[in-house]
Amino acid sequence: MRPVLEVADVFRRHGPAYRQAHADHLGRTERRVMAAIEACRTPALGGHVERCAACGFSRPAYNSCRDRHCPKCQGLARAEWLEARQAELLPVPHFHVVFTVPAPVAELAFHNKAAVYGMLFQAAAEALREVAGDRRHLGAEIGAIAVLHTWGQALHHHPHLHCIVPGGGIAPDQTRWVACPPGFFLPVRVLSRRFRDLFVRALRTAFAAGALRFPGALASLAERAAFGAQLDQLGQIDWVVHAKPPFAGPEQVLGYLGRYTHRVALANSRLVGLNDGQVRFTWKDYRQGGATKVMTLAADEFIRRFLQHTLPDGFHRIRHIGFLANRHRARKLALCRALLAAPPLAPRPTRRWQERLRELSGQDVEV
Template identity: 60%
Template sequence: MARPRLEVADIFRGHGPAWRQANAGHVSLQQLRVMSAIERCRTAELGGHVARCADCAYTTIAYNSCRNRHCPKCQGAAAKQWLANREAELLPVLYYHVVFTLPAAIADIAYQNKAVVYDLLFKASAETMLTIAADPRHLGARIGITSVLHSWGSALTHHPHVHMIVPGGGISPDGQRWISCRPGFFLPVRVLSRLFRRLFLEKLIATHQAGRLSFFGAHAHLADAQSFAAHLAPLRKTEWVVYAKRPFGGPEAVLAYLSRYTHRVAIANSRLIAFDEQLVTFKWKDYRIEGRDRYKQMTLATDEFIRRFLIHVLPKGLHRIRHYGLFAKGSCADNIARARELLAVARPEGQPTAAAVDPGKPSCPCCGGRMIIIEVFARGTTPRQRPTDPTTAIRIDTS
């Protein structure tokens, strides 16, 4: 893939040192590590290798990636491998996309308690789906869920929500039948919304009572139980946003759809337009507007752009992709096999799809021949071999 004209790494390298100095003492170690990883990604600082075409002797240098899960360049390759692993789990049914979003008043609490509240978001949304799907009045089946956490809106604001990809049906409680949902309709979103609201608030209050929430600045008063209860009271009467998109079918469509969500970072390099010491301009989508007018440009102060990017750095150890129900890891293989048996389809066989192609073994850009590694060089060193043409690092961007 061709190198984007502008990258987040360019912004971090150009303005990162000044930003870190100005914000010393207010940046977490995890955020500093993410900045450092992105700045060094696919540069000589991480080492790399020299590859030569076995047919035409074309020679190129490829620098190592940082493999940080917040890096725009690394997540495309990670997504391909993850999708290849998921391919055998796909079922020949329609799939649905359901989104659970936290209200702004809860998002403010999540901002200061990311690990705890993000975990509650996963658990409450999954429990909601599994409970309503198991109800005979709606589906009456055990379903499988793949959940992906996103903490951002298109303008890089803090907007925590979970994307779920769910097959349109499940296994009956006795394990003897596959129960399909109604055509074009999975589960009632209003019922999902209200159960999600109740479950999440119950879990959040229990977490507060257990002393697991911290509050700072303007929210310091929420440490008091009565103030916290008063803060949550209006939320019991509002409708929480649960959105179900139209179904899409076929394994290829599911893989393509998943690839848009599983390993996405706060902003892709392809959305960046311009950068200087003072300003960053990027493309964003205003979801409140329909049609082509929703695509806009935004310009932020460079300091503010970096701040917004870094607020989406996940707490260490937090898993942002989780599986529930039939897809829970302990019993996923058995459940998939049983579902395929009930649907009367065999396990998929044959050649790997494009999603399974090893991105670490590119073909020659000149003749398409096989590239052979002829030299590996360590971090911070210069390769002995020289490239045939000016070096073009292999860069994979999320979009």
């Protein structure tokens, strides 16, 4: 059922004033996202007429914008992606590991999205590979699916990486599967320190190459001594890496992935009011046990917070690590299945996209 309110309603009603008020610093990507969401499934994008063969009832069906930031789009892409992951799930426990960066790094990331978000992926992937590959811990090659989220429940900028990791890996000689101890993945403290050190090193390298911007309040960090001192401080504090207990089974893994992979900053279903220039939406306060509350923001502030989470063009927010990396996934998964004595993957059938959408999501566009 279509939500009563949509982010598109906020943009259509208050977007023109927002564009005018922020004309000097509203970027091309943000403008494109706003325009796409406003036009999504409206006559502006064209469409077709759906007609019931039995009774003759007809209705217009307008095209989607397909922008990855749009709350209405990506349904088929998400369903197909999940179907592919379902076929690839190994019959082992899967762990959920979350990598979070300190506030100074998050602020730097906001002004250097492609560079610093890229470091987040690289540092997390390398930390996972190194610690898992160490014989003192697991001593194996692991795989992972990493998903970038840049928001918290109140739409503040809060970049963090969700990783789904099979509980084990391929032995160095590739002759056996090395399983994690029951209920335990890797030592989080070791993983956290390695992640921190790799990230700080990447920041030093990027600064030396002139690859970072320091606008506004960050201007003082453009000086080598100041930035070096900042990195020294970051290298002394604990960075948050959280490993959650393993999922109960493949269905729980897929359920989690379905909620998080193609998610946007705020789902339309969370909107509860749009009146007198105020936007009201639900959020969970995890400081109070995940209690559901309602937040009210001026439309201008709501749009600003939503647009904070636009990603650079071409930036991939879902990546695969280790034996799940795209370049050798098929070969490595076949090896994993052989080592686990699991049945090989069945070939995926070819079907029309309308049939696939109906089967995978329950949405029938041909009724």
